[in-house]
Amino acid sequence: xxxxxxxxxxxTVRFLTPVFLVLLAGPSLGAQTRTTAxxxxxxxxxLVSRMTLAEKVSQMxxxxxxxPRLGIPAYGWWNEALHGVARAGLATSFPQAIGMAATWDEPxxxxxxxxxxxxxRAKYNxxxxxxxxxxxxxLTFWSPNINIFRDPRWGRGQETYGEDPFLSGRIAVQFxxxxxxxxxxxxxxxxxxxxxxVHSGPEPTRHVFDAHVSERDLRETYLAQFRTGxxxxxxxxxxxxxxxxYGAPACASHTLLDSILRREWKFPGYVVSDCDAIxxxxxxxxLQPNGAxxxxxxxxxxxxxxxxxxxxxxxxxxxxxMVSEALIDTAVTRLFTARFRLGMFDSASSxxxxxxxMKDVDTPSHRALALRAARESMVLLKNAAHTLPLRxxxxxxxxxxxxxxxxxxxxxxxxxxxxxxxxxxxxxxAAVGARTKVLYAVGSSLADGxxxxxxxxxxxxxxxxxxxxxLALARRxxxxxxxxxxxxxxxxxxxxVHVPGFDGGDRTSLDLPAPQxxxxxxxxxxxKPTVLVLMSGSAVAVNWANEHVPAIxxxxxxxxxxxxxxxxxxxxxxxxxxxxxxxxxxxxxDLPAFDDYDMAGRTYRFFTGKPxxxxxYGLSYTKFAYSNLRVxxxxxxxxxTVLVSVDVRNAGSRAGDEVPQLYVKHLGATVSEPLEDLRxxxxxxxxxxxxxxxxxxxxxxxxxxxxxxxxxxSLESESVQLRVGASSADIGLTGVVQLRGGPVRR
Numbered sequence: 001x002x003x004x005x006x007x008x009x010x011x012t013v014r015f016l017t018p019v020f021l022v023l024l025a026g027p028s029l030g031a032q033t034r035t036t037a038x039x040x041x042x043x044x045x046x047l048v049s050r051m052t053l054a055e056k057v058s059q060m061x062x063x064x065x066x067x068p069r070l071g072i073p074a075y076g077w078w079n080e081a082l083h084g085v086a087r088a089g090l091a092t093s094f095p096q097a098i099g100m101a102a103t104w105d106e107p108x109x110x111x112x113x114x115x116x117x118x119x120x121r122a123k124y125n126x127x128x129x130x131x132x133x134x135x136x137x138x139l140t141f142w143s144p145n146i147n148i149f150r151d152p153r154w155g156r157g158q159e160t161y162g163e164d165p166f167l168s169g170r171i172a173v174q175f176x177x178x179x180x181x182x183x184x185x186x187x188x189x190x191x192x193x194x195x196x197x198v199h200s201g202p203e204p205t206r207h208v209f210d211a212h213v214s215e216r217d218l219r220e221t222y223l224a225q226f227r228t229g230x231x232x233x234x235x236x237x238x239x240x241x242x243x244x245x246y247g248a249p250a251c252a253s254h255t256l257l258d259s260i261l262r263r264e265w266k267f268p269g270y271v272v273s274d275c276d277a278i279x280x281x282x283x284x285x286x287l288q289p290n291g292a293x294x295x296x297x298x299x300x301x302x303x304x305x306x307x308x309x310x311x312x313x314x315x316x317x318x319x320x321x322m323v324s325e326a327l328i329d330t331a332v333t334r335l336f337t338a339r340f341r342l343g344m345f346d347s348a349s350s351x352x353x354x355x356x357x358m359k360d361v362d363t364p365s366h367r368a369l370a371l372r373a374a375r376e377s378m379v380l381l382k383n384a385a386h387t388l389p390l391r392x393x394x395x396x397x398x399x400x401x402x403x404x405x406x407x408x409x410x411x412x413x414x415x416x417x418x419x420x421x422x423x424x425x426x427x428x429x430a431a432v433g434a435r436t437k438v439l440y441a442v443g444s445s446l447a448d449g450x451x452x453x454x455x456x457x458x459x460x461x462x463x464x465x466x467x468x469x470x471l472a473l474a475r476r477x478x479x480x481x482x483x484x485x486x487x488x489x490x491x492x493x494x495x496x497v498h499v500p501g502f503d504g505g506d507r508t509s510l511d512l513p514a515p516q517x518x519x520x521x522x523x524x525x526x527x528k529p530t531v532l533v534l535m536s537g538s539a540v541a542v543n544w545a546n547e548h549v550p551a552i553x554x555x556x557x558x559x560x561x562x563x564x565x566x567x568x569x570x571x572x573x574x575x576x577x578x579x580x581x582x583x584x585x586x587x588x589x590d591l592p593a594f595d596d597y598d599m600a601g602r603t604y605r606f607f608t609g610k611p612x613x614x615x616x617y618g619l620s621y622t623k624f625a626y627s628n629l630r631v632x633x634x635x636x637x638x639x640x641t642v643l644v645s646v647d648v649r650n651a652g653s654r655a656g657d658e659v660p661q662l663y664v665k666h667l668g669a670t671v672s673e674p675l676e677d678l679r680x681x682x683x684x685x686x687x688x689x690x691x692x693x694x695x696x697x698x699x700x701x702x703x704x705x706x707x708x709x710x711x712x713x714s715l716e717s718e719s720v721q722l723r724v725g726a727s728s729a730d731i732g733l734t735g736v737v738q739l740r741g742g743p744v745r746r
């Protein structure tokens with residue numbers, strides 16, 4: 001999203017809390033609007049019927065102005081909660097979204113989202129009490145980002161749940177449910193799934209590109225997790241993207257917003273544009289001549305709310321016949337239905353979360369959950385000769401790297417402001433014994449032309465001098481922890497970054513930045529026990545490190561408790577069990593062109609090469625054994641569900657978590673199918689010697705493919721292999737089910 005200063009409307013009127021608004025509004029709201037006995041939609045229609053056209057249009061922009069005569073307060077629709085309440089001061093900061101996905105732990109994600117929505121309600125209650133009704137003060141959150149991370153060069157991939165539609169959908173469902181709550185009447189907050197659709201870089205061209213993808217890729221990859229998030233998760237809002245699809249800008253696409261979203265998926269909520277995406281329809285896509293026509297076609301397609309100010313043209317658009325007032329009424333009714341469902345016009349006593357206050361933000365239990373989530377997100381990529389865990393009583397440890405002591409880097413993007421952050425250096429210092437000296441050196445720049453946040457301010461200090469200092473410390477140490485990787489200063493949304501390996505927020509190379517690679521190789525050559533701690537929002541091609549560094553951990557952007565969690569893994573207080581939610585390739589040259597949106601050759605589902613680390617991969621300090629695969633059916637039709645059970649045993653000497661994964665492989669398909677496809681997983685904790693049966697459900701209809709000729713789902717009569725193992729490349733047990741083909745209603 002982006003913001004232009006011209007978009008911000010001046011608020012001239014402020015109002016009291018919703019409790020007193022109901023009392024003061026009196027007859028102006030109308031009996032049907034005030035009563036909680038009427039349906040939310042009926043109350044919204046009644047309220048909208050009393051508005052003038054100009055008043056209706058004023059409610060269709062993210063800074064909705066107050067309407068005093070109707071007792072309607074101003075409201076800022078724009079709020080963020082990607083991995084914690086963002087941009088609104090104090091909040092618990094969990095691992096960045098890609099780290100959430102790396103936990104492969106659905107119940108944990110649900111708990112995280114419940115904490116986020118608790119803090120959101122608490123902060124909203126406090127904002128209303130202080131008459132603050134602007135941006136980042138409301139209950140409608142523009143999270144989660146569930147675009148498919150189809151290419152690791154995309155700078156915003158860190159905001160997603162990875163490259164797989166099934167995993168992304170499962171994590172999204174839990175996050176949405178945690179945000180929106182489970183009250184039978186009210187929404188706790190509103191979750192917004194974004195960006196719809198086929199949006200995943202490159203960042204510099206996101207306002208102009210027109211995606212032309214196959215119907216199969218569209219349905220099976222780009223839309224699959226959106227459907228899951230809406231139909232199963234119940235997301236009440238959706239954000240349309242900047243880009244065009246098949247020639248139509250996403251926010252003016254009848255195919256996306258009307259045919260698929262509302263008619264096919266029965267979406268009941270409201271659609272918001274990405275920020276200034278309506279302007280893009282005429283300014284960058286050049287598909288309409290002006291803001292009035294761009295706004296008219298967007299409303300006609302189903303975009304109810306404009307993050308921006310283009311919709312100010314709608315009064316003129318109605319007056320000139322470009323769009324009907326009835327369509328304006330529909331959009332505004334959807335928006336007020338959401339506000340009524342949030343309890344904004346009801347008494348505090350009837351809304352379950354009205355008692356939450358700032359004392360419910362940043363609580364000890366929330367901080368503990370942030371630590372647990374950070375621990376669970378970490379992926380052990382290599383551990384040769386049992387280098388890890390390190391001893392806590394070593395004489396000295398050198399902690400080296402530009403990410404070792406950068407607190408801001410820990411939080412990724414779209415983040416809040418935790419009361420305390422722990423850097424890797426701080427976490428290691430707190431974890432070691434009294435006799436262990438912890439030595440620190442920044443070691444290198446973050447990238448050519450970009451100094452580390454904690455590096456010397458003196459520009460005359462060269463990378464050579466930084467390297468020499470780090471080598472001197474490493475020689476004096478018993479072990480070395482290299483904290484390297486990327487940074488939100490290098491990868492992210494539409495950034496003004498143009499340094500080697502990075503461009504506009506995206507990456508042009510998957511390698512470590514050159515100064516860090518030189519540091520890595522020089523330090524490792526000393527022959528000390530060395531651990532590489534990678535911090536990044538996406539895959540890093542650490543080919544040399546994989547061959548030469550004894551131990552490697554991927555930690556993502558782990559949030560406020562990063563350093564404590566990293567130290568717990570390094571010194572064995574926690575047994576790592578995160579799994580990769582994306583493929584780590586050996587080189588960007590292994591991939592198709594970044595601006596090619598065809599899925600062929602991308603992700604574990606279609607990549608035929610040999611990855612550095614495969615999707616679903618992750619090691620442990622213990623060992624697990626799989627046995628006794630059972631498949632509930634030998635034959636199955638579209639209406640059936642196949643149960644796949646497997647016994648998992650901790651065959652090692654210490655407790656740990658394992659993530660059994662179920663993939664399907666089509667053996668007799670007459671159409672091309674993914675090489676394999678994730679269809680189930682579970683994260684289980686096992687004591688040494690403990691055995692547990694894990695059962696995963698596969699609805700047979702989910703195995704259908706999209707028939708681009710019939711424009712519908714079709715199930716083939718074929719054999720499908722059910723593959724269970726520790727990753728997409730580590731399958732230990734298989735079974736087969738024979739499918740009975742036919743059309744499928746999904």
